[in-house]
Amino acid sequence: MSSIDIFKTIDSLISSVSTNKVIYYVLLVALLTGVFKLTTFLLSLGTLILEVFIKPATDFKKYGANSGKFAVVTGASDGIGKEFALQLAKRGFGLVLVSRTQSKLEVLATEIESKYKVDTRIVTFDASTDDESNYANLEKVIYDLPITILINNVGQSHSIPVPFLETSTKELKDIITINNIATLRITQIVTPRIIETVNKFDSKIKGLILTMGSFGGLLPTPYLATYSGSKAFLQSWSNALSGELASDNIDVELIISYLVTSSMSKIKRSSATIPNPRDFVNSTLNKVGSRSGAQERYGTSTPYWSHALMHFGIANTVGVYSKVANSLNLKMHESIRKRALKKQARLANKSKESATDKVE
Ligand SMILES: NC(=O)c1ccc[n+]([C@@H]2O[C@H](COP(=O)([O-])OP(=O)(O)OC[C@H]3O[C@@H](n4cnc5c(N)ncnc54)[C@H](OP(=O)(O)O)[C@@H]3O)[C@@H](O)[C@H]2O)c1
Incomplete structure (x- = not known):
């Protein structure tokens, strides 16, 4: 079969499937994916609750x-x-x-x-x-x-x-x-x-x-x-x-x-x-x-x-x-750094002042 024949066969197969059928299959795949994702999420949420709040302590x-x-x-x-x-x-x-x-x-x-x-x-x-x-x-x-x-x-x-x-x-x-x-x-x-x-x-x-x-x-x-x-x-x-x-x-x-x-x-x-x-x-x-x-x-x-x-x-x-987690983390640590630098400057000033007092 030549490549032209293959394309013709595919074309006739696609045209034989009605638009309604295509929509139906797309929706079915989306639904099954959603059900799968929801099930795995609920299973891991259930395990989290069980392990954190219910399971007895390790012997x-x-x-x-x-x-x-x-x-x-x-x-x-x-x-x-x-x-x-x-x-x-x-x-x-x-x-x-x-x-x-x-x-x-x-x-x-x-x-x-x-x-x-x-x-x-x-x-x-x-x-x-x-x-x-x-x-x-x-x-x-x-x-x-x-x-x-x-x-x-x-x-x-x-x-x-x-x-x-x-x-x-x-x-x-x-x-x-x-x-x-x-x-x-x-x-x-x-x-x-x-x-x-x-x-x-x-x-x-x-x-x-x-x-x-x-x-x-x-x-x-x-x-x-x-x-x-x-x-x-x-x-x-x-x-x-x-x-x-x-x-x-x-x-x-x-x-x-x-x-x-x-x-x-x-x-x-x-x-x-x-x-x-x-x-x-x-x-x-x-x-x-x-x-x-x-x-x-x-x-x-x-x-x-x-x-x-x-x-x-x-x-x-x-x-x-x-990117969201990274930029939130960046903002948080920028602000911690600013406060830490201010504290370091305050402490340095204090020790300078007490050194000057001692000299006087
Ligand atoms: N605290 C937190 O918020 C936090 C959060 C997440 C993870 N962690 C992790 O938890 C672990 C413990 O943290 P921590 O907050 O308990 O620290 P920590 O209160 O500062 O205690 C650190 C311990 O390690 C010893 N140590 C420090 N430098 C050492 C060195 N060069 N050689 C040998 N021993 C040394 C210290 O004793 P000496 O000074 O006598 O050696 C001390 O016993 C770390 O791996 C840290 O990354 C902590």
Whole structure:
């Protein structure tokens, strides 16, 4: 059959279908697409409500609670990391506390041991240096411990929102080294210990690796570009690891959070959308194994109720990668930067005045 014959056949087929029939099929396809979209939306909304408000808390027995097992927590001396340490000790885990300041770690270790009667080790570690001796020291402390949990919590953001081109080289390098390089290296050191522990117990217990992501990584965030990129990196890395370690019986989850009161966020007063670290970590641990607000993502959880509703709302309306989300985020961080610069100028003036007073 020549190509002219083929066109003639197609033409006669089209002309044999009446206009009414065409309209009917177009409407049918539109209706089926609408029904499919509505069904998937309602299913994920139902799962969100179930996971955030109804599902019972995760039982940490499956990770070896109250049986002499250990959890490693990085950035453990303050904020969210300190709460992870306290609440895992309360659930019956020994602790390896990792962060920079020895004195803060010692105080926390004493508090944990006296309150919860669990074994505690400390590792002082400046994650910004990427120094081999840090990793060697961590390896030495944990080599014979039955570890089942790793909390990759350590992280640094920009001191104030800043255009990428004005970001200092030190701040840029610190963020990437702490958030990414140190997190990856620590995971390479701790995970073999988790695999060993799980295998020893014939896979009757599981391992767990939680990594702190952020709304800054969920939504590309102008004026926090390096931090935003570092957390987006953790998202993909953690999700990939989750696939690799499933056959080793290790659950791997990225935790997404909007603001939490802490010295990093510089927010002191909690509210419905900004919980304190205690409430945030309680939700996070209770909801291990659920996606909560992160219904569209694999291996990810947005556990705190108001953050979950925000994440779900953005993902199902404007979308996390949209121009609208990006420009709203830009406006918000431009305004935070303006206020932060004004505050810095006020403080600089004050210290100049007090220096002049001293001279006089
Ligand atoms: N707070 C929020 O609003 C928020 C929102 C989303 C995600 N997050 C994420 O949650 C995690 C914890 O944040 P946070 O607000 O709890 O922070 P934070 O209150 O500032 O605490 C940071 C912890 O990390 C340690 N640390 C800081 N720099 C370190 C370094 N170079 N080496 C080793 N340890 C270091 C600190 O202890 P030392 O000073 O003693 O070392 C401290 O224990 C971060 O990954 C952050 O990105 C926080």
